[in-house]
Amino acid sequence: MSRYSRLEPTQRYLFAFALAQGGEFAFVLCSFATQNGVFTSDMANLLVVTVALTMAAAPILMTINERLVQPRFASVLPEREPDEIEERDNPVLVAGVGRFGHIVARLLRLNGYGTTVLDHDAEQVETLGRYGIKSYYGDATRLDLLQTAGAERAKLFVITIDQEEQALKIVDLIHEHFPQLRILARATSRQHAYELLRRGVQHVYRETFASAVDLSVDALVALGLPKHRAQRAAQLFREHEDASVREMAQLDTEDMKGYVSMARLHIANLENALASDKDVFQHSADAARDAGADASAS
Amino acid sequence: MSRYSRLEPTQRYLFAFALAQGGEFAFVLCSFATQNGVFTSDMANLLVVTVALTMAAAPILMTINERLVQPRFASVLPEREPDEIEERDNPVLVAGVGRFGHIVARLLRLNGYGTTVLDHDAEQVETLGRYGIKSYYGDATRLDLLQTAGAERAKLFVITIDQEEQALKIVDLIHEHFPQLRILARATSRQHAYELLRRGVQHVYRETFASAVDLSVDALVALGLPKHRAQRAAQLFREHEDASVREMAQLDTEDMKGYVSMARLHIANLENALASDKDVFQHSADAARDAGADASAS
Structure with missing residues (x-):
């Protein structure tokens, strides 16, 4: 009726x-x-x-x-028209101005790099505007909007939205229409990181990884480890994890058993790597001490 | 019926x-x-x-x-009984073995620090176990469980769960019953960081902050900034943001206008700090070049 x-x-x-x-x-x-x-x-x-x-x-x-x-x-629901984009020659485009994207926009702008930010959450755009952080309301998965924002002339595209599917959609869109753009992307999970890597995105950042490592370094120092030792361990851990994610992204996702055993292997390898690094570290520290002792003896 | x-x-x-x-x-x-x-x-x-x-x-x-x-x-629903905790003298307790907590547990253990991890998600405990990462099923907001896990004898308590209220509850519990424990906590948002800081937690890590900074550093380098300059800018940004969050945590949360103007001020201050740092940086670079020129002239 x-x-x-x-x-x-x-x-x-x-x-x-x-x-x-x-x-x-x-x-x-x-x-x-x-x-x-x-x-x-x-x-x-x-x-x-x-x-x-x-x-x-x-x-x-x-x-x-x-x-x-x-x-x-x-x-x-019928959507509001996107904001008109005034900046059209910025070297950086950013999708998303949430807690992740606004940090990126601020750091790049503070260093003098023009950064155009799009977000499909009108309220968020408005809120950040009140703090002096400019962004435009608009859907970054829309080709026409990316064209208007100057995607042909930009150098970098930063994806910071937290919807996995939308992020992958933007990657595909960029690869098809703006192959010159280098993509840096936030990953919301390890699985999402795999998806991004499989699509050829080289710069992938698991969203909570770095903060977890930061916390760990402070914890190690609080437990009595010298700061440079803690930082060195974190550095090794990061490099190892990065290599591990890249390698595991290539595995067959259906083969759960193979995946688990590969993951276990990576974890065990890291243990060995850290242990041998500790030996080298200890060894050079001992050598330095011995050298000092020799010097004072002579 | x-x-x-x-x-x-x-x-x-x-x-x-x-x-x-x-x-x-x-x-x-x-x-x-x-x-x-x-x-x-x-x-x-x-x-x-x-x-x-x-x-x-x-x-x-x-x-x-x-x-x-x-x-x-x-x-x-009637809950499964918590796992029996075998380790009772570890220096570190961790609440949560998700994507944040398991990184912390791995890094601490790799460096030889016994770490007991509790999580109230039985499936997650089981999954991580398959990768060789041990944790116990149990609710970290339960006093008796913390006692069993050796909270009286531990040095650090790391909160990595993503439920804000539960995290604050654990903080209160620890302050009341185990005041000797140093707390390091993940914050899911800036507001959550404020809540933790107001409760006296000194080590607070906004969960996506560090990854956003990491991405920004790589973006700056890709745009042509020398790596040490990018890292220096990130370092200044981190220090400034940390001070800003600590100061703003003390503001009256009801006074939105005061909050916004303070936030704007902090953002502007950072801009000045980075600009003057750039001058100093440039100046010392020039001085070094001049010194080199002098040296070659002499």
Whole structure:
């Protein structure tokens, strides 16, 4: 019924389910009709039961509409027009101005590199604007928008959004239309890092990895390890992990057993690498001490 | 009905809603009863309508059960007993073995520091175990579990879980019962970092901050900035951001206007700091070049 009136698709469902609530009036109408002999009492009984059950179903249907039907429409709602992009010759484009992207934008701008930032969250764009961090409202998966932003002339494209699929979509778009752009991308997980690497993205940053390493270095120092030793261990760990992620990205994802045994091997290798590094480290420290002892003896 | 049988609470709802599906049999029963004069046709009609509507409602009720009712029970389901903790004298306890926590555990263990890890996600504990990374299933917000894990004798407590409230709860628990423990904590957002700092946690790591800085350094180098310059800029940025977060944590959270103007001020200050650092840097580079020129002239 609502299909033929001029309701938005999302309102149609609300309307359809709300019809069920018109039932109360039917009770009144029904008892009135029976008293006047329009309905037989059989028919009236039938109607009353139907109406009662429909009414009982109404709140349930409303809940279903709210929780299950409406969310599906969220993505097809008419969108606001993207902001007009004033900067068109910046060497860097950034997708996303969230907690990850705004740090990148600030650091690059502070060093004098023009950086154009797009984000599809209008509220976030507005909020960051209040802090003096400029970005444009717009969907970075749209080719026309990237063209307007000067993707043909830029050098770097930085992907910092946290939706994995969208990030991969942008990668494909750039590879197809702007092959000169170098991509640096945030990965939300190890699996996502694999996907990015398999698509040929060379610069991939697992989003919580570096902070976890930073924390570990401070923990090691708090436990009594000299700072340079802690930093050296972290450096080795980073290099090893980076190589491991790159290698494992090439594995067959279906072969879970092979994957697990490769991961175990990498972890064991790292243990050996750190242990032998410690020996070398210890050895050179001893040598230095001995040299000092020799010098004072002479 | 199901309340009196021995069904688990979650199964009761499934059972109650499934009863609605028993209706098909009622049709058969009903027409049989009418033919044998047990029901009048009025009664039969009424019953048929009731049954038909109940049947129509059944799939809807099943969906509601699955989507809305069952999830509410997820948190009250009888919990598996926590794993028995075998290590009780480790210097480090870690809450959480996700993508953040397992990095910390690995780096500390690789350097020879015994690290006991607790996680309330049994599946994650199992998965990491397959890669040779040991952790215990258990809720780190439980005082008795922390005691068993040796919190009285440990030196550090590392919080790496991503639920903000739970993380704060652990902080309070530790401050009350194990004041000797130094806490290092992952923060999921700037606001969460403020909360942790206000509670007196000195070591706070915003989870995506360091990776964003890492990416920025590589971007700066790709744009042509010498590596040491990029690293120096990142270092200044980190120090400045750290001081800024600590200072802003003390601000009145209700005073949004004061907050925004303070944030703008910090951002502007950083710009000046980097600019003057660049001058100093440039100056010393020039001085070095001049010195070299002098040396070659002499």
